[in-house]
Amino acid sequence: MELKERTSRKLENTIVYAFLFIGLIVYILPFAWLVRSSFMDISQIFIQPPEWIPKPFQWQNYPKALTAMPFFRYLINTLIILISVEFGTLLTSSTVAFSFSRLKWRGRDIFFFLILTTLMIPYTVILIPTFLLWKYLGGINTFLPLTVPAWFGGGAFNIFLLRQFFSTIPYELDEAAYLDGATPWQVLWKITVPLSKPGLITVGVFTFMGVWGDLLGPIVYLNDSSKYTLAVGLTTFMSAYTTQWNYLMAASTAIIVPPIVLYFIGQRFFVEGIVLTGLREG
Amino acid sequence: MGKLQARWGILFALPAILGFLIWNLGPMIASFVISFTNWSIAGRPSFINFENYKKIFDDFVFKKSLSVTFYYAVGSVFVGLVVALFWALLLNRNIIGQALFRTAFFLPAITPAIASSMIWLWLFNPTFGLLNSILDTLGLPPLEWIYNEKQVIPSFILMSIWGVGYTITIFLAGLQGIPQHLYEAVEIDGGSWWDKFRHVTVPMISPVIFFNLVMGLIGALQAGFAQAYIMTRGGPNYASMFYSYYVYLNAFEYGKMGYSCALSTIFSFMLFGLTILVFKTSPYWVYYEALRK
């Protein structure tokens, strides 16, 4: 019995690792191509079949790419926007999602659906009306259009996501707290949020990605190239007729390092069992 | 208690409601109104009533675009959900190098579009591409991938498998909320991994599956812009003329913003309908621990 169990477990594990290794190679391929190109001379990047070792190693692609645009200035701009958006999103989307999942009020589901509809309008036709709205509010050439909306719920995607996550937590916890005289605000921050770390980290990481890669927003609302963000800086390597592939690859690699590190750290909190254990027995 | 909850409920939801009224409602109404004009950004718009909508009925690109987009959406959402859940389950296990594996699977989703498009142009290349080389070693005939009008959408569906990093992450997060004792209960009853999966995992993460399904559909139906813009220009023979790309072309390249808004309005109504439908099915298969009804 024991032996059978052990061998079947070993087989299971081998299969799992096999799949993961194949998946690893398949999924890391684009990134590997990106990195090896970032160290190559343009002429070597597109040789067919592709070569994977740069000959010679063009280390200077990096300093050249990063000095070709005002890198640090763009980085600061991006960080300013990022910090505001992260705070606004995490704070308000938690609050709103709590309302849509753990509080009951008339018209709740209608408003929820209304907010969802914001995801169903193609950006192309919303672009100019929204721009005109901001012009009227005096937000053109400031970071306001890029940060303020985050403080108003953080967007339907995040609200919907957290609503789903929040709704997996048993209501008995809330009830017990209310019986003890807690307010919904306290329940949200003392009970729901601590139990929703994976969901909140997901929102945090995704929001980071969104700000980091947002291209159209900064371009449309800013009129000073000194206010541009990193994503816009990347486009200086592409023109209508030619692209400086080696610098573009180097800059792209440099720019996605922070998101990768963030994800690497964040996923550490995705560990089963730290959320709920033995609640039924209680 | 109910009244108190109601007041707190509205208060908490206020940021989003206000946000909707301020940032979203106006522009949405504006784009709806513009669809009844012949505005082209330059100059003043004038009302032409239902002219745009009448033209849409005769527009062969509109019809082609709609079918192409739905084809892609259905294919990529279902393939995506299955693949993402598969990887999430594997990545949820206690494996060595878990952090590295998880990050690796997320990488393609954050690689800038221009870089990943180049890689895919190489992968899809009929002469030198990796995919055809693989087919060759397996003794299979080469394909034309994105250069063939029948193969281009399946090619993009294949490509979407690389982009499931976000979906995997959401599934992973959802898997964390499953209490261990439920699995133990199945084990005690002599159940296998399939029983655990069917009776514990799936119901417990059904709220998250629901999210990925809805967002997946909404997202996939509006996707394809980058692929069309960078890789295929909507071809060959309109076979990759994604709807979002056609909306963009009309607004910003053909100078037909009014028509573009009409296209967009029709599409949005379709999306509303589809989403309502999916929501209506949710009581049958989505299990919420605590969604206050």
Added chain:
Amino acid sequence: MKRKTFMLIVVWFLLVSFVGTAEAIDLTFTHWGGNLEIDAIKKMCEKYTKEHPGVNIKPLFVPWDQYVQKLSAMISGGTPPQVGYVMETEALEWAEKGVLLDILPLIEKESDPSVKLKNRLRSIWWLYGGGKKTLGTSVAAEVMITWYNKEIFDKEGVPYPPTDPNKWTWNQFVETAVKLTVDKNGKHPNEPGFDPTKIERFGVTFGNWYMVWFPFIWSNGGDLCDESGKIAKINKPEAVDALQNLCDLIYKYHVAPTPAQSSALPSYSIALQTGRVAMAIDGQWTLQELGQLEKQGKLKLGVAPLPKFKRPVTAVIGTPIGIYADAVKDSDTLKAAWEFYKWITNSESAIDLVRCGLWMPIQTWWYTDPKYIQKWLDPEIHPSEYKAAVISYAYRYAKPAPTYYLKNFAQINDIMYQELSNAFNGKVTVQEACNRIAEKIKPLLVGRYDKP
């Protein structure tokens, strides 16, 4: 002591804010481009600002992919730039609607010769209002030509293409390409045992877009439509034959790659330099990249006109720069914008971009006056035959692409692209594709901007 210093500082600030800003006019100049262009324009704007006190030019870089969206937003918001690039697909439409200024009245009152109608290449004026108005010219006059790698010609013992556009015939061109195409076993397409699936080096490569289609259609005596811009002629034999010949390069003579194969060579310069192709039909602007390779000693570059069917002709294209009407309502601003416009569209000001091969100049004396030609040519970049093969060729035989005059061209172009890609992918004959094009563009052929 502290109080006095404080007061002095305050007064100083007040003075500066009065004097410093009272007279200066801010002009925003929007543009796109790669690194080189961005830097060059930045320097030009700084130079102009320094030499013209009272005017402050603010260059605003907007990536090409987002340019039309950004400008559309600015225009609808009523705050467009004073001067800026204009997307070719929108230029005439915007001009007709009054977004761009008609500068003809300004030109007529002007004494500076560099902006006069007859002193700029005739083919690059953007005319509208039945031909009575203009928004200006392209900032550069880019033509299509044949680039080639001299080393490959030498290796195969093939004589270089002639620089006289009358002598470079299509048949000669095909023969040359055949001699330069080799497969993995070193065989040419006209030799037995040639394997078209294993081609090492293509004789020629070209892109599938309107700047390639039109010169050859015109050279064969055909056109997209008639002079009025209302009747399709794309399915007539002259046009179809020209395009069929292009297609034959791929499928009959095997000297050119299929669109799928050429997508593996995203850059013609690299393809030429590494010997994957011997000739490339491309725009003059590629010289910017090719020149760099020459300087590094990696490429022996040659240039020739386009091969002709019946008569020599090439297409010209170039980004227009316009003055945006809503931003220059004030007469002082208009004056400042006009002065800047004249300066920036005077190719002399952009000499760096001309010499590096990115821009071809637009004043006629650059093509006729040896002094200017010498200023233009950089011996390290421009091949020795450039003067005959490009300068004289462009001056005499360049015809404006339909973007310069045809209404709805953006949409027509997309239709042409979709249908012709079926032909170039070998799925349908060119005649079939052109028939479908003629059918689909019927409702779009509504006339020209430059004709009443």
